[in-house]
Structures are given as C-alpha cells and as structure tokens.
Amino acid sequence: MTKKKATKKKVAKKTAKKKTTKKTTKKVAVKKKAAKKATKKKAVKKVAKKATKKKVAKKVAKKATKKTAKKKPSVDLKKQLHDSILELIRVTSTVIPDDVQKVILESLKKEKEGTSAEYAMKIIEANIELAKKKSQPMCQDTGTILFFIEHPAGYHQNEFKKVVEKAVVEATKKGYLRQNSVDTLTGANNTMNIGLGHPSFHFHEHNKNTVEVKLMLKGGGCENVGAQYALPHTALDAGRDLKGVRKVILDAIVKAQGKGCGPGVLGVTIGGDRGAGFIDSKEQLLRKLDDSNSIPELDALERDIVETANKLGIGPMGFGGKTTLLGCKIGVLNRLPASYFVSVSYMCWAFRRQGVVLGANNEIKKWLY
Numbered sequence: 472m473t474k475k476k477a478t479k480k481k482v483a484k485k486t487a488k489k490k491t492t493k494k495t496t497k498k499v500a501v502k503k504k505a506a507k508k509a510t511k512k513k514a515v516k517k518v519a520k521k522a523t524k525k526k527v528a529k530k531v532a533k534k535a536t537k538k539t540a541k542k543k544p545s546v547d548l549k550k551q552l553h554d555s556i557l558e559l560i561r562v563t564s565t566v567i568p569d570d571v572q573k574v575i576l577e578s579l580k581k582e583k584e585g586t587s588a589e590y591a592m593k594i595i596e597a598n599i600e601l602a603k604k605k606s607q608p609m610c611q612d613t614g615t616i617l618f619f620i621e622h623p624a625g626y627h628q629n630e631f632k633k634v635v636e637k638a639v640v641e642a643t644k645k646g647y648l649r650q651n652s653v654d655t656l657t658g659a660n661n662t663m664n665i666g667l668g669h670p671s672f673h674f675h676e677h678n679k680n681t682v683e684v685k686l687m688l689k690g691g692g693c694e695n696v697g698a699q700y701a702l703p704h705t706a707l708d709a710g711r712d713l714k715g716v717r718k719v720i721l722d723a724i725v726k727a728q729g730k731g732c733g734p735g736v737l738g739v740t741i742g743g744d745r746g747a748g749f750i751d752s753k754e755q756l757l758r759k760l761d762d763s764n765s766i767p768e769l770d771a772l773e774r775d776i777v778e779t780a781n782k783l784g785i786g787p788m789g790f791g792g793k794t795t796l797l798g799c800k801i802g803v804l805n806r807l808p809a810s811y812f813v814s815v816s817y818m819c820w821a822f823r824r825q826g827v828v829l830g831a832n833n834e835i836k837k838w839l840y
C-alpha cells in the first residue's frame with residue numbers, strides 16, 4: 472500500500488467514525504427527550520392523581536359534614552316533637568274548640584231564663600272560661616287519650632309513639648291529664664297513663680308532606696253510654712235502612728239521658744264490622760260541628776237527629792230543656808251482607824279534641840280547630 476492510499480483510508484475511517492458518533496449522539500438525545508417527556512407525563516399524572524384524591528377526600532368530608540349536620544338536629548327534632556305534643560295535650564285538655572264553644576253559647580241563649588237548663592248551661596260556660604284562664608283541665612276526668620295521625624309515606628310510627636308517650640307522662644306530671652289509666656285485671660294505677668292500648672294511636676298515610684296530629688280526650692261517663700245496634704232490631708222495629716238507623720240513634724239518645732254529661736255530640740257509623748264501626752264513629756267526632764256531610768241523605772239525617780233530639784225535652788244534664796244534642800255526625804262503611812251495624816259514640820259537653828299540623832322541625836305550624 473502506498474502512503475497516499477493509507478492516508479485516504481485513515482481519513483475515510485475518521486469520517487465514518489464521526490458519522491457514527493453523530494448518529495449515536497442524536498439517538499441518545501432523542502432517547503433523552505422521550506425519557507424527559509415520559510417523566511413529565513408521569514409527574515403530571517401524579518399531580519392529577521393527587522388532585523383527584525384530594526377532591527374525593529373533600530367530597531367525602533363534605534358528605535360526612537352534611538350527615539352530621541342532618542343528624543345533629545334529629546335530637547332537637549325529637550325534643551321539638553315532644554314539646555309540640557305536650558302543648559297539644561295542654562290545649563286539648565284545657566281549651567274547648569271554637570266550633571263547640573260557638574254551639575254551646577248559641578244553645579245557652581235558647582234556654583229559658585231561670586230554668587235548670589239555663590243554670591246548667593251557665594255552669595258549663597263558666598267551667599269553660601275558668602279552665603282556659605287557669606290552664607287547668609275542663610273536667611276531672613281527662614279521659615281516654617286517642618291520637619289520630621296523618622303522615623306521609625315512610626314516617627317512623629314507633630319513634631313517634633315513644634316521643635308521644637314521654638309527652639303524655641310529662642303532661643300527667645304537670646296535671647294537664649289525670650292519672651287515668653289502670654291495669655284492668657289488678658286495678659293498679661302506676662303508669663302515668665301509659666299501658667296496653669293507652670294512649671290509643673290511629674295512623675293513616677296521606678299524600679301530603681306534612682304530619683297532622685289530632686287528639687281526643689274522651690271521658691268515661693260519655694263512653695259508657697255509647698251503643699251498638701245490629702239491624703234489624705225487632706224490639707225497636709228498626710229495619711236495615713236509614714229509617715231503621717234513625718230509630719236506633721234516637722233510642723241511644725233516650726237511653727243516655729241523665730248520664731254522659733249532656734248536652735252531647737254523637738259520632739255514628741253505619742256498617743263496618745263491630746270494631747271498625749266503633750273506631751270510625753269516634754273519627755266522626757273529629758269533624759267540625761258546622762261542616763256538612765258530603766252524602767246528602769246522611770247530611771239530612773244528621774240535621775234531623777239534632778232537631779228531633781232537641782225536642783225530646785231531655786236537656787242539659789237531663790234537667791229538661793231545649794239542648795240535648797249539640798251535633799250529630801254520621802259516616803258509613805261497607806259491611807257484610809249478613810251484618811248491618813250502627814255504632815254510636817257519645818261525646819259529653821266537655822268535648823276535648825284539638826289538632827295541629829307540624830312543620831319541618833316538628834314545631835306547631837297550624838292549629839286545626
């Protein structure tokens with residue numbers, strides 16, 4: 472090999488080496504760039520992940536706070552329900568509903584001056600005023616405690632009962648209610664109005680969002696003169712029609728004279744079985760005295776019964792006079808072909824029933840009577 476040739480080869484080798492080095496450097500640079508990009512991506516992902524985690528944690532914390540916030544007032548809700556029911560009991564026991572007082576005062580005006588009937592009505596009037604003024608029970612017999620509750624779907628009835636029972640005990644301690652419920656078999660009276668079937672709760676679901684609680688305090692004397700007839704009733708010549716119904720209702724009024732602390736109000740139910748008939752007859756007493764029956768025949772019968780009863784001369788407390796009945800409310804239930812019951816519940820002049828609509832926090836939003 473000549474010297475020239477050898478030099479050429481050397482130069483070529485150098486150039487090739489340079490090219491290879493350049494290529495490698497480029498490759499490394501590309502790789503480095505890619506690695507950098509990947510690292511960046513990873514870092515962004517990490518940050519995003521962290522942010523998401525933080526967001527989720529925040530959401531969870533927010534939910535927990537909301538739950539706590541929701542839970543917190545539930546203790547207050549129970550207390551508020553307790554206080555509202557306590558007030559409902561106080562008012563029911565001590566203040567006669569407006570619709571009843573109105574009829575009592577109208578009846579007083581109709582009684583002849585100086586008669587025993589007028590005297591009895593005046594005592595009733597004074598009794599009503601005094602009870603309201605002193606916030607004391609209208610009558611020493613504060614009666615059977617009956618609650619009628621209308622509530623939306625999903626309402627916790629057992630929780631309601633527990634709170635109400637506590638309110639009943641407190642109302643008894645405060646003297647709004649007499650210690651009135653005894654063990655039937657032993658006669659023991661040591662449960663502050665709480666016992667089997669007492670108070671009596673009647674729940675109905677309705678389509679509104681609100682809860683309506685009605686309370687009736689029904690005295691023993693008037694409960695004793697309630698009656699149930701199975702028609703046909705041969706002795707009274709009462710058949711299975713409204714004429715027969717009229718006969719047995721008037722019979723119940725005559726039999727109650729001098730008992731049950733009249734003038735009274737009748738709740739009547741035609742039909743049903745014996746149990747349903749009596750419960751519904753009590754629910755008729757939840758109607759306002761000045762309302763009208765939506766069934767024309769029954770509306771006419773209600774007016775006829777009051778008019779006829781007040782001509783019987785029984786009068787307040789059975790002393791004679793023009794006021795025997797303050798009202799009569801008649802309902803109807805389906806029956807079996809084999810049965811035709813007429814159930815009569817009698818309410819004395821001390822007609823204690825009230826009702827409230829509860830607000831979202833169980834506060835009393837509205838009085839119903």
Ligand code: SF4
Binds near residue numbers: 693731
């Ligand atoms: S019947 Fe009525 S007024 Fe008479 S004692 Fe009983 S609760 Fe009182």
